[in-house]
Amino acid sequence: MYRILKSDLPKLYAAISAKNDLLLPVKTAGKTNFALWTEDAVVDIEALKTVKSPKDAFFPQSENLYTCGKVDGKTTITEEERCNAPFVVFGIKGCDVRAIAVLDKVFLSEPVDSYYASRREHGVIVSMACNRPETSCFCGAFGIDCAQPEGDVVTWQAGEYLYWQPMTEKGEVLTQQVAEFLSACEDAPVNEAMEQIRAICNKLPLKDLDLSAWGAEAAQKNFDSPIWEQLYKPCLACGTCTFVCPTCQCYDIKDYNTGNGVQRYRCWDSCMYSDFTMMAHGNNRNSQMQRFRQRFMHKLAYFPANNDGMFSCVGCGRCVDSCPAHLNIVKVIKAFGKGEK
Amino acid sequence: MTLLFSMLDYLGVEDGRTRVEWVSAAEGVKFSETMNSFAKKINELGPSVRLGDLRCKN
Amino acid sequence: MQELIERAKSLLEAGQVARVLGWKKGENVWDAEPAFFESADALDAFVYNGFCGANLSKYMIEAGKLEGKTLVFLKPCDSYSFNQLLREHRVDREKAYIIGVGCKGKLAISKIPFDGILNVSGADYPAAAEMLKVETLYGDVEIAYKEAMLERCHVCKGKEHVVYDELLGESCDTVDADRFAEVERIEAMSPEEKFAFFQQELSKCIRCNACRNVCPACSCRKCVFDSTAFDSAQKANTTSFEEKMFHIIRAFHVAGRCTDCGECSRVCPQGIPLHLFNRKFIKDINALYGEYQAGSDLETKAPLTCFTTDDAEPGVGRG
Structure with missing residues (x-):
């Protein structure tokens, strides 16, 4: 275990970014999101949740895949370079680290997504324990311990210090790079901090969220339930829930006419949108109820059915906080949990 | 137009990049003068960074 | 709030309306969701408090396609939106029974700057308190009702509904800032x-x-x-x-x-x-x-869709 005075953190950031791109929570116009560290960035590690999840670091909202053009009458295709420089994502919370494991299941299984894989290979995850969990948090329901997140390096804030524990080989390498700013210390303060966090987690209103109505078997059972007709009604069909979600992984591939060529890019898609999975023959899901159902069935039934029971929700609670109509996955989980099938 | 110009001003887009002029089909000279002076003006201002998007990059 | 429920129940039971569009209790006091109620029993979940900021007028576009009248609760500012939709022929006045409901300013949980909020009391309607009592995981705190109000309420258009069939409940002045x-x-x-x-x-x-x-x-x-x-x-x-x-x-x-x-x-x-x-x-x-407020009535000509010889010349102040 190592530690560093919190007041010395800017030096640590500078040292990390000397050799790596450093992404961390930065406050811009009142809201905190992950962004590239610069000397004048307003770093905000006190914010529990960033508005957008850090999934952008590995799976950006929009990225170019390749560009087509014409040179001397011949068509050229230039592939976008894959990520080839190390970068560090600092301050990821336990739920968001688990979310990366969910994304791995999708993008690292055959056929491997090389854009995503190159970022996973070069990215170092420095996670951080949650000091002040929120009412909308329910990571515990998915077996996540926000007091002791996963990651290449795990950090804790306690008193005046930030505690630093490398967990993997990548984490050790990073620790070596910034060793001059870290000093070795006892585990005791961290153990105490973890106990405090777990005590708060025990008081969270959603800690006992009952998931028994969900899982692989729910795919058949819940699909035709009349409950969906009731639940979806207030949905505005915006993409807020999907775009703040750390696990939503659907994307759309589009061509952009640059005037003298074509740029093929992909961008996040949202199952809430009317053109989601639109094909030449039309749309698979032509009502908002079907699109709404898709989002929750995907996270709570289809994903576990295809991934050994792993849910693709991590309980970060972002959708709970930001849905304009106050709909959310918790209301959906509970609606089916009451046995109103 | 009036509203659009006012909005561009509000967003901090430089003055001078937009202009409205009434030119009749019979006013060839006025048309030529207007276009030439406007082209000169926007060339002086340089690329429109503040309103540029992907289309301007290629 | 009980008054609203009773009135909605009696209109439903009398068959005057086929459904009620209002707000439904959520998990917490601050997350009521817009909802349709089709029976008197369902209305037990109806809620109207300081957190019911959602403007229901847009839902009336869909509701207008359904059989029968829909009872909708509109706050004074929501009624402007409804009027504007009416003017654009997007909603059907005949398919709506509008109860203009009073408003004492609407709150947003995001405006209450405390971590771990478990409960907020004092946001009830009509008995809104001056100070909201906020129970959090990290202790109990207080915040003035006004401070937790949405930006729009600080520059409220007024207590009057511009379209309604009947009115229920009192409103109060919340303006304490200049709109522009x-x-x-x-x-x-x-x-x-x-x-x-x-x-x-x-x-x-x-x-x-x-x-x-x-x-x-x-x-x-x-x-x-x-x-x-x-x-x-x-x-x-x-x-x-x-x-x-x-x-x-x-x-x-x-x-x-x-x-x-x-x-x-x-x-x-x-x-x-x-x-x-x-x-x-x-x-x-x-x-x-000239002064114009969209949605205030159905007659005033909209400035951008009608021409008068007094209209400003294009390019005023630029070029």
Whole structure:
């Protein structure tokens, strides 16, 4: 275990970014999101949740895949370079680290997504324990311990210090790079901090969220339930829930006419949108109820059915906080949990 | 137009990049003068960074 | 609140309306959701408190396609939106039974700056308290009702409903700011400062389209941003697009029709003050074409869709 005075953190950031791109929570116009560290960035590690999840670091909202053009009458295709420089994502919370494991299941299984894989290979995850969990948090329901997140390096804030524990080989390498700013210390303060966090987690209103109505078997059972007709009604069909979600992984591939060529890019898609999975023959899901159902069935039934029971929700609670109509996955989980099938 | 110009001003887009002029089909000279002076003006201002998007990059 | 439920039940039971559009209790006091109620029993879950900020008038577009009348509860500011939709022939007045419900200012949980909020008391209607008592995981705190109010309530259009069948409940004055003060502050900046201000705000945009989808003025059957022929259809393409185009185009499309209901700013997950675009247009329209409030009535000619010889010449102040 190592530690560093919190007041010395800017030096640590500078040292990390000397050799790596450093992404961390930065406050811009009142809201905190992950962004590239610069000397004048307003770093905000006190914010529990960033508005957008850090999934952008590995799976950006929009990225170019390749560009087509014409040179001397011949068509050229230039592939976008894959990520080839190390970068560090600092301050990821336990739920968001688990979310990366969910994304791995999708993008690292055959056929491997090389854009995503190159970022996973070069990215170092420095996670951080949650000091002040929120009412909308329910990571515990998915077996996540926000007091002791996963990651290449795990950090804790306690008193005046930030505690630093490398967990993997990548984490050790990073620790070596910034060793001059870290000093070795006892585990005791961290153990105490973890106990405090777990005590708060025990008081969270959603800690006992009952998931028994969900899982692989729910795919058949819940699909035709009349409950969906009731639940979806207030949905505005915006993409807020999907775009703040750390696990939503659907994307759309589009061509952009640059005037003298074509740029093929992909961008996040949202199952809430009317053109989601639109094909030449039309749309698979032509009502908002079907699109709404898709989002929750995907996270709570289809994903576990295809991934050994792993849910693709991590309980970060972002959708709970930001849905304009106050709909959310918790209301959906509970609606089916009451046995109103 | 009036509203659009006012909005561009509000967003901090430089003055001078937009202009409205009434030119009749019979006013060839006025048309030529207007276009030439406007082209000169926007060339002086340089690329429109503040309103540029992907289309301007290629 | 009980009064509203009783009235809705009696109208339902008398067969005067086929359903009720209101707000339904959520998990917490602050997350009531818009909902349709089709039976008297269902109405037990009805709620109306300080957190019922959602403007229900847009849901009336869909409700108008259903069989029978829909009872809808509209706050004074929501009634402007309904009127505007009526004017655009997007809702059917005959299919709506409007109860103009009183309002004492609406709250947003995001305006209560404490961690771990478990409960908020004092947000009831009509018995709203001056101070909200906030119970949190980290201790009990208090905040003035006014401080937790949505921005739009600080510049409220007034206590009067502009369209209704009956009125229920009292409203109170919540105005304590000038509607155009913030717009004027920006107008006074240098072009560089203006640009920096908007770039910082708009760079947060995640293009979720919540502002568009909640907007009662955005009721096109097919939005230009949903067109597959359009290069920046619906989703992110390049971050610069959000900063420079999407919001300007949207504000322009609703100019002269926006009632300034403030829903766009309420729902933005990134807290972008989107009302500043709409209000700039409103301020300019007032200055160039005379005072106009969209949705206030059905007769006044809309300044952007009618021509008078007094209209401002294009290019005023530029070029």
